[in-house]
Amino acid sequence: MLDIRGLTASIGDKPILKGIDLTVPAGEVHAIMGPNGSGKSTLGYVLSGREDYTVTGGSAMFNDADILAMAPEQRAAAGLFLAFQAPIELPGVNNANFLRTALNAIRRAHGEPELDAVQFLKLARAETKRLAMPDDMLKRNVNVGFSGGEKKRNEVLQMAILRPKLAILDETDSGLDIDALKIVADGVNALRGPDFSALVITHHQRLLDHLVPNRVHVLAHGRIVRTGGPELAKELEKSGYAGLIAEAA
Amino acid sequence: MAAVTETLDTVQSVTQSGYKWGFETAIEMDFAPKGLNEDIIRLISARKEEPEWMLDWRLKSYAAWLTMEEPRWARVDHPPIGYQDLHYYAAPKKKAGPKSLDEVDPELLKMYEKLGIPLKERAILAGVDPDTVENTQIAVDAVFDSVSVATTFQATLRKAGVIFCPISEAVREHPELVKQYLGTVVPTADNFFAALNSAVFTDGSFVYIPKGVRCPMELSTYFRINARNTGQFERTLIIAAEGAHVSYLEGCTAPQRDENQLHAAVVELVALDDATIKYSTVQNWYPGDANGKGGIYNFVTKRGACRGARSKISWTQVETGSAITWKYPSCVLLGEDSVGEFYSVAVTNNHQQADTGTKMIHVGKGSRSTIVSKGISAGHSNNTYRGLVRMLPGAANARNHTQCDSLLIGDQSGAHTVPYIESRNLTAKVEHEATTSKIADDQLFYCRQRGLSEEDAVGLIVNGFCKDVLKELPMEFAVEAQKLLAVSLEGSVG
Numbered sequence: 001m002l003d004i005r006g007l008t009a010s011i012g013d014k015p016i017l018k019g020i021d022l023t024v025p026a027g028e029v030h031a032i033m034g035p036n037g038s039g040k041s042t043l044g045y046v047l048s049g050r051e052d053y054t055v056t057g058g059s060a061m062f063n064d065a066d067i068l069a070m071a072p073e074q075r076a077a078a079g080l081f082l083a084f085q086a087p088i089e090l091p092g093v094n095n096a097n098f099l100r101t102a103l104n105a106i107r108r109a110h111g112e113p114e115l116d117a118v119q120f121l122k123l124a125r126a127e128t129k130r131l132a133m134p135d136d137m138l139k140r141n142v143n144v145g146f147s148g149g150e151k152k153r154n155e156v157l158q159m160a161i162l163r164p165k166l167a168i169l170d171e172t173d174s175g176l177d178i179d180a181l182k183i184v185a186d187g188v189n190a191l192r193g194p195d196f197s198a199l200v201i202t203h204h205q206r207l208l209d210h211l212v213p214n215r216v217h218v219l220a221h222g223r224i225v226r227t228g229g230p231e232l233a234k235e236l237e238k239s240g241y242a243g244l245i246a247e248a249a
Numbered sequence: 250m251a252a253v254t255e256t257l258d259t260v261q262s263v264t265q266s267g268y269k270w271g272f273e274t275a276i277e278m279d280f281a282p283k284g285l286n287e288d289i290i291r292l293i294s295a296r297k298e299e300p301e302w303m304l305d306w307r308l309k310s311y312a313a314w315l316t317m318e319e320p321r322w323a324r325v326d327h328p329p330i331g332y333q334d335l336h337y338y339a340a341p342k343k344k345a346g347p348k349s350l351d352e353v354d355p356e357l358l359k360m361y362e363k364l365g366i367p368l369k370e371r372a373i374l375a376g377v378d379p380d381t382v383e384n385t386q387i388a389v390d391a392v393f394d395s396v397s398v399a400t401t402f403q404a405t406l407r408k409a410g411v412i413f414c415p416i417s418e419a420v421r422e423h424p425e426l427v428k429q430y431l432g433t434v435v436p437t438a439d440n441f442f443a444a445l446n447s448a449v450f451t452d453g454s455f456v457y458i459p460k461g462v463r464c465p466m467e468l469s470t471y472f473r474i475n476a477r478n479t480g481q482f483e484r485t486l487i488i489a490a491e492g493a494h495v496s497y498l499e500g501c502t503a504p505q506r507d508e509n510q511l512h513a514a515v516v517e518l519v520a521l522d523d524a525t526i527k528y529s530t531v532q533n534w535y536p537g538d539a540n541g542k543g544g545i546y547n548f549v550t551k552r553g554a555c556r557g558a559r560s561k562i563s564w565t566q567v568e569t570g571s572a573i574t575w576k577y578p579s580c581v582l583l584g585e586d587s588v589g590e591f592y593s594v595a596v597t598n599n600h601q602q603a604d605t606g607t608k609m610i611h612v613g614k615g616s617r618s619t620i621v622s623k624g625i626s627a628g629h630s631n632n633t634y635r636g637l638v639r640m641l642p643g644a645a646n647a648r649n650h651t652q653c654d655s656l657l658i659g660d661q662s663g664a665h666t667v668p669y670i671e672s673r674n675l676t677a678k679v680e681h682e683a684t685t686s687k688i689a690d691d692q693l694f695y696c697r698q699r700g701l702s703e704e705d706a707v708g709l710i711v712n713g714f715c716k717d718v719l720k721e722l723p724m725e726f727a728v729e730a731q732k733l734l735a736v737s738l739e740g741s742v743g
């Protein structure tokens with residue numbers, strides 16, 4: 001489970017997260033909503049260890065380990081996965097090769113045997129099939145020439161193959177049509193279980209219809225200003241963030 | 250930017266522990282005295298039991314060299330080379346030359362084992378009878394300092410009519426072929442280093458593929474500089490007669506030393522009608538330490554002549570070693586519809602300097618050439634692509650396409666692209682594309698978020714960047730080259 005206390009973080013001299021308290025128990029899916037620029041992506045980056053961000057206070061424990069003290073790849077090995085809001089292109093790097101190298105790095109960290117190309121492809125094909133994605137997704141270069149929607153689906157595929165314990169999805173549903181939206185929800189739902197938690201950053205109730213969250217949090221100006229059940233998302237869809245933020249201020 | 254500062258710190262603390270081929274082998278050596286003069290050339294020629302005409306050729310080259318000056322146009326910088334301070338001949342102390350592997354010094358064989366590359370050669374050089382090894386596709390000529398120590402698979406090749414032997418042997422056994430072709434692609438006075446090589450070359454490989462023959466296996470030469478203060482001047486001559494086909498691989502290493510060592514090779518290729526020569530190099534000479542001390546000065550002249558119609562010469566090189574690389578494998582496209590290709594990856598790290606590229610000289614109608622160059626610079630290194638495409642008046646409808654990409658790691662390294670394009674035929678087309686990119690912090694972070702270490706991430710991104718070139722290498726070499734890329738960039742990022 002994820003336990004964040006009093007987390008503050010800056011970019012350069014600019015404070016972005018101003019004291020986040022958030023607990024996601026094992027087995028739960030929590031949604032994070034909030035206006036643009038409120039710090040949602042920053043939270044994802046800080047938890048996964050991006051270097052441009054400086055943690056200035058507070059803590060983040062994941063299954064009793066201090067993840068903020070770990071290198072990004074150690075966090076990945078510990079089971080943390082971030083589906084990027086804007087996935088990165090890796091020219092010339094084959095998706096399958098990339099994912100196999102990543103999966104094997106994680107397996108090595110756990111003392112598990114590495115998968116050879118054949119074993120990996122079998123596993124990867126099973127996932128593309130389950131997520132109704134074309135096989136050539138694996139052959140193409142990582143995100144190069146992918147449409148916005150394909151990039152997002154590729155993040156879901158990577159998540160399905162790497163099987164994280166904590167998935168952070170940063171607006172993975174934005175810009176997707178209804179069918180693709182279902183893929184995102186299916187991707188998360190397939191991993192659901194007692195050892196899996198997710199933080200799903202979204203602007204849309206539609207995704208949450210398929211992915212009924214245990215809790216919904218509203219982030220504004222670097223703080224969580226409201227927490228509620230799934231009904232909070234529905235309320236926000238109707239009334240917007242404005243009232244909430246004013247109330248909290 | 251945190252990542253960049255870290256990169257610099259790490260590069261500054263990097264040592265050349267990455268060079269795993271830096272050992273020296275204790276073998277009794279037979280040296281010529283230091284220095285260069287006519288007597289030394291006579292001595293080399295005598296040691297090689299050469300005929301008179303060969304000695305004359307050397308002496309003429311020497312006379313030409315004396316009148317020449319080191320080229321200064323390359324973007325490389327080095328203290329003056331003491332040409333009188335080198336041994337121009339160094340050979341393992343032995344009889345006339347080993348006739349079979351059993352006669353090869355076991356220390357030498359152990360060394361090849363230690364080198365670990367190329368994979369298949371090791372098994373063969375470790376003493377296995379090559380003609381009993383199944384599925385082995387590579388014949389090897391290993392050159393140790395100045396002397397060829399073992400050429401495997403002679404028998405199998407001879408059956409196919411292929412001649413593959415040390416060039417010193419070819420001078421004695423196939424003088425008519427050597428006389429006909431030697432120095433016809435790279436004339437003795439072509440340039441300073443070629444003239445020097447022509448005067449003092451000690452060994453190298455000779456290949457002749459007769460008409461219509463597809464060489465039944467890959468041919469490979471393995472070069473190793475071992476002795477201190479020796480120059481290595483090998484000479485390679487490959488001839489593919491009408492319709493012949495050959496793929497040739499070249500690998501190189503040297504021990505780790507504080508002083509610089511000179512390597513000045515000449516490679517000449519001749520392709521007649523419908524012949525194809527594919528020449529692949531993985532160059533891993535010692536690059537010097539993190540502060541730029543030591544390393545090989547690699548001044549090489551490689552040129553192929555597509556003399557026949559529809560002939561094809563393809564150069565593929567992966568250059569990760571040497572303190573200085575000065576190398577422009579070129580094609581002279583004489584034949585109608587002849588094809589020249591140049592695929593290159595050049596990696597420089599620490600204080601390495603590479604000025605490399607190609608020349609495509611289009612003479613024949615409808616001749617085509619492709620240039621794909623990938624330069625990667627890390628540390629304080631400098632990496633220059635220098636390429637000439639020349640379309641002569643007769644080169645109607647000739648085509649060239651050049652793709653020239655540079656990748657920078659850190660912000661103290663330099664990448665330079667120097668294309669020279671000369672067209673004297675209005676129907677000829679020349680296209681040149683160039684890009685420069687950096688490994689972005691967000692690419693590294695994306696990889697690390699997925700579980701890759703930073704070094705694995707750099708390896709993956711660099712290999713992706715070089716893919717178009719690596720896929721041109723024969724399988725075994727491609728795997729070696731990928732590992733070599735990773736090793737030579739070790740420590741280039743935090």
Ligand SMILES: Nc1ncnc2c1ncn2[C@@H]1O[C@H](COP(=O)(O)OP(=O)(O)O)[C@@H](O)[C@H]1O
Nearest residue numbers: 011014016035036037038039040041042043052
């Ligand atoms: N690299 C950056 N440099 C400076 N400010 C940034 C940078 N990235 C994000 N910010 C600022 O941090 C704040 C939070 O951004 P972000 O976490 O992306 O918000 P959200 O994902 O909620 O839209 C915004 O004000 C944004 O402008």
Ligand SMILES: [Mg+2]
Nearest residue numbers: 040041042085
């Ligand atoms: Mg965002």
